[in-house]
Amino acid sequence: xxxxxxxxxxxxxxxxxxxxxxxxxxxxxxxxxxxxxxxxxxxxxxxxxxxxxxxxxxxxxxxxxxxxxxxxxxxxxxxxxxxxxxxxxxxxxxxxxxxxxxxxxxxxxxxxxxxxxxxxxxxxxxxxxxxxxxxxxxxxxxxxxxxxxxxxxxxxxxxxxxxxxxxxxxxxxxxxxxxxxxxxxxxxxxxxxxxxxxxxxxxxxxxxxxxxxxxxxxxxxxxxxxxxxxxxxxxxxxxxxxxxxxxxxxxxxxxxxxxxxxxxxxxxxxxxxxxxxxxxxxxxxxxxxxxxxxxxxxxxxxxxxxxxxxxxxxxxxxxxxxxxxxxxxxxxxxxxxxxxxxxxxxxxxxxxxxxxxxxxxxxxxxxxxxxxxxxxxxxxxxxxxxxxxxxxxxxxxxxxxxxxxxxxxxxxxxxxxxxxxxxxxxxxxxxxxxxxxxxxxxxxxxxxxxxxxxxxxxxxxxxxxxxxxxxxxxxx
Amino acid sequence: xxxxxxxxxxxxxxxxxxxxxxxxxxxxxxxxxxxxxxxxxxxxxxxxxxxxxxxxxxxxxxxxxxxxxxxxxxxxxxxxxxxxxxxxxxxxxxxxxxxxxxxxxxxxxxxxxxxxxxxxxxxxxxxxxxxxxxxxxxxxxxxxxxxxxxxxxxxxxxxxxxxxxxxxxxxxxxxxxxxxxxxxxxxxxxxxxxxxxxxxxxxxxxxxxxxxxxxxxxxxxxxxxxxxxxxxxxxxxxxxxxxxxxxxxxxxxxxxxxxxxxxxxxxxxxxxxxxxxxxxxxxxxxxxxxxxxxxxxxxxxxxxxxxxxxxxxxxxxxxxx
Numbered sequence: 059x060x061x062x063x064x065x066x067x068x069x070x071x072x073x074x075x076x077x078x079x080x081x082x083x084x085x086x087x088x089x090x091x092x093x094x095x096x097x098x099x100x101x102x103x104x105x106x107x108x109x110x111x112x113x114x115x116x117x118x119x120x121x122x123x124x125x126x127x128x129x130x131x132x133x134x135x136x137x138x139x140x141x142x143x144x145x146x147x148x149x150x151x152x153x154x155x156x157x158x159x160x161x162x163x164x165x166x167x168x169x170x171x172x173x174x175x176x177x178x179x180x181x182x183x184x185x186x187x188x189x190x191x192x193x194x195x196x197x198x199x200x201x202x203x204x205x206x207x208x209x210x211x212x213x214x215x216x217x218x219x220x221x222x223x224x225x226x227x228x229x230x231x232x233x234x235x236x237x238x239x240x241x242x243x244x245x246x247x248x249x250x251x252x253x254x255x256x257x258x259x260x261x262x263x264x265x266x267x268x269x270x271x272x273x274x275x276x277x278x279x280x281x282x283x284x285x286x287x288x289x290x291x292x293x294x295x296x297x298x299x300x301x302x303x304x305x306x307x308x309x310x311x312x313x314x315x316x317x318x319x320x321x322x323x324x325x326x327x328x329x330x331x332x333x334x335x336x337x338x339x340x341x342x343x344x345x346x347x348x349x350x351x352x353x354x355x356x357x358x359x360x361x362x363x364x365x366x367x368x369x370x371x372x373x374x375x376x377x378x379x380x381x382x383x384x385x386x387x388x389x390x391x392x393x394x395x396x397x398x399x400x401x402x403x404x405x406x407x408x409x410x411x412x413x414x415x416x417x418x419x420x421x422x423x424x425x426x427x428x429x430x431x432x433x434x435x436x437x438x439x440x441x442x443x444x445x446x447x448x449x450x451x452x453x454x455x456x457x458x459x460x461x462x463x464x465x466x467x468x469x470x471x472x473x474x475x476x477x478x479x480x481x482x483x484x485x486x487x488x489x490x491x492x493x494x495x496x497x498x499x500x501x502x503x504x505x506x507x508x509x510x511x512x513x514x515x516x517x518x519x520x521x522x523x524x525x526x527x528x529x530x531x532x533x534x
Numbered sequence: 535x536x537x538x539x540x541x542x543x544x545x546x547x548x549x550x551x552x553x554x555x556x557x558x559x560x561x562x563x564x565x566x567x568x569x570x571x572x573x574x575x576x577x578x579x580x581x582x583x584x585x586x587x588x589x590x591x592x593x594x595x596x597x598x599x600x601x602x603x604x605x606x607x608x609x610x611x612x613x614x615x616x617x618x619x620x621x622x623x624x625x626x627x628x629x630x631x632x633x634x635x636x637x638x639x640x641x642x643x644x645x646x647x648x649x650x651x652x653x654x655x656x657x658x659x660x661x662x663x664x665x666x667x668x669x670x671x672x673x674x675x676x677x678x679x680x681x682x683x684x685x686x687x688x689x690x691x692x693x694x695x696x697x698x699x700x701x702x703x704x705x706x707x708x709x710x711x712x713x714x715x716x717x718x719x720x721x722x723x724x725x726x727x728x729x730x731x732x733x734x735x736x737x738x739x740x741x742x743x744x745x746x747x748x749x750x751x752x753x754x755x756x757x758x759x760x761x762x763x764x765x766x767x768x769x770x771x772x773x774x775x776x777x778x779x780x781x782x783x784x785x786x787x788x789x790x791x792x793x794x795x796x797x798x799x800x801x802x803x804x805x806x807x808x809x810x811x812x813x814x815x816x817x818x819x820x821x822x823x824x825x826x827x828x829x830x831x832x833x834x835x836x837x838x839x840x841x842x843x844x845x846x847x848x849x850x851x852x853x854x855x
Contacts, residue, residue: 499794
């Protein structure tokens with residue numbers, strides 16, 4: 059640069075630097091760079107996928123195909139915002155709403171995801187639009203629509219719907235046929251509510267299938283728990299067993315949690331004893347020993363062929379059900395002392411209340427989740443699930459039959475009447491869940507009994523519930 | 535009668551004026567050069583700090599559609615008197631920080647003494663010891679998760695080698711914090727290098743004189759080395775306290791605060807309130823409580839430092855200067 063000394067150049071640079079920094083900051087603050095991330099600004103529908111299933115590579119083409127079909131039929135263009143990690147998806151939802159660029163739809167989200175943000179009124183009530191569109195909700199299976207209506211919050215008789223059922227996953231048990239044959243143990247029944255198939259029968263069965271290094275099973279007095287090489291149970295939902303004992307988490311009439319009920323104490327203790335007293339259930343920590351170094355120790359333990367029985371969600375068929383080097387099949391969950399119960403995972407599609415285009419968002423949900431053909435396709439091909447629409451549920455078996463020709467898939471359909479969703483809202487939902495570890499972990503670890511811990515949990519959790527009612531009101 | 539002032543009092547001589555002008559230009563240039571950082575500091579640090587202070591007096595919820603209200607000191611009252619997890623997380627954090635800082639101070643000095651020796655390839659050895667401090671916290675956490683696996687993990691393999699019983703480590707309410715403390719020693723190279731910088735400045739003639747006087751190596755260490763490295767101990771203590779009270783990654787990645795909240799660090803609980811419950815108002819109050827606590831601890835250490843930190847003549851702690 060002619061006529062400019064090095065010193066002058068530096069001085070000019072010194073003046074230019076703050077101007078550039080200030081300009082950049084101003085540009086960023088004014089949202090100059092924000093629009094490309096806001097599909098709504100371009101008239102597109104922003105659909106966040108990340109609250110559950112939906113991001114597996116083989117699930118994406120069906121979703122994209124249906125989105126294209128919606129757009130080509132005169133609907134809005136759909137832009138999928140895919141976030142593979144559930145926690146990150148929750149954070150993003152908060153940040154996007156706070157930034158004034160909320161996604162229009164969350165699809166799919168579990169009932170848990172709905173419950174998390176109910177207090178903050180994140181979800182749009184779809185019932186007025188459903189009435190206008192004259193949608194009959196009886197097209198959905200009873201269990202699905204009952205869970206989607208969040209009765210603890212809106213009341214059992216309310217018409218409010220904050221999520222349209224999109225996918226249903228029921229649970230069975232899966233068992234390693236080779237281990238049963240080797241132990242000479244009769245396989246579990248393939249008929250729901252089979253006589254004699256209860257928690258005690260399960261315990262006796264799994265004792266015979268749990269072996270130590272010397273080949274002695276857990277029913278043998280000489281069995282050595284420190285040297286277990288094969289477990290009767292793995293990947294198990296001990297929490298569900300409390301429901302089998304007749305436990306209930308919350309009573310909306312009395313506004314009280316029921317964590318210290320005799321049923322919950324007995325059921326929780328039974329679940330913990332499976333590991334700590336009877337040594338038949340491999341927990342995560344023990345599973346890591348069975349399959350050392352694996353990212354998902356329970357999955358690796360099952361695949362190692364050293365676990366006889368696991369809980370099998372329909373959502374796990376493509377992981378626990380494929381590439382196994384042993385023969386396996388599914389059977390039914392045993393009955394608890396009070397009732398037969400299995401798990402229902404329900405995913406719904408919800409419109410974010412802060413959406414700038416709620417009508418368009420509802421139209422998209424209507425196209426994707428209420429049209430039988432699209433809804434069936436999305437549930438089965440898009441999420442690997444059973445459709446919540448009564449008439450489309452057989453599709454689940456038809457679709458999976460070729461992948462699992464030897465598996466009794468019908469049991470997943472037959473599970474519906476016995477399946478309950480455990481993710482339903484109650485006051486201080488997240489906080490009560492988060493303090494749970496403090497009281498439940500010692501039970502699971504065998505450091506304390508359920509009778510000691512659950513009254514303490516009840517006391518601490520009820521305080522949170524009471525505070526919730528001091529600060530909030532249920533919708534009238 | 536008017537008094538005519540000498541010309542010198544009304545106008546500075548030309549060279550002085552030029553010097554002042556040049557000095558001002560230099561000052562402006564200096565501020566100009568640091569201004570990108572200053573703007574970032576004001577916009578990205580001071581600004582959010584002020585915002586969080588204001589938010590801490592509100593019931594702000596990130597996703598709520600119901601607006602924000604001023605709640606006075608409610609958040610602080612809830613945190614200090616009504617929320618058992620705040621006290622629990624403070625206890626957990628204090629337990630961890632106390633052990634981690636103490637071990638870091640002792641082992642850092644021991645490592646520095648080893649690295650101060652003049653053997654061959656010492657440069658490579660020093661680099662190797664510092665490398666772990668430069669590795670990402672998440673990667674380190676995943677590595678240690680494998681090390682602490684109760685079955686087949688390296689830690690239990692080592693215990694078995696010396697005939698000690700295996701431990702449940704991060705799956706145990708008793709051992710999860712000691713496990714994290716052991717893990718924190720992974721970064722001991724950082725404090726060792728601060729010690730090393732001071733150790734290399736200690737004049738060798740002090741040791742030579744002591745040796746001539748027949749003073750043994752242990753006494754030389756406690757009478758010469760330790761007093762002279764107290765500024766490094768002081769610095770490592772301050773940095774260690776601030777850093778360890780803000781520990782987050784290992785609990786977030788490995789234990790999620792469990793089992794039974796036994797590793798619920800304060801920052802993890804703060805994060806949970808901010809980004810799980812989206813209670814930004816309450817989380818901001820928690821952040822300011824932590825800030826106040828660290829400020830008080832640092833002030834306490836600074837105050838006590840006057841009694842035990844030795845500075846060479848003219849240094850900031852030298853009372854004779």
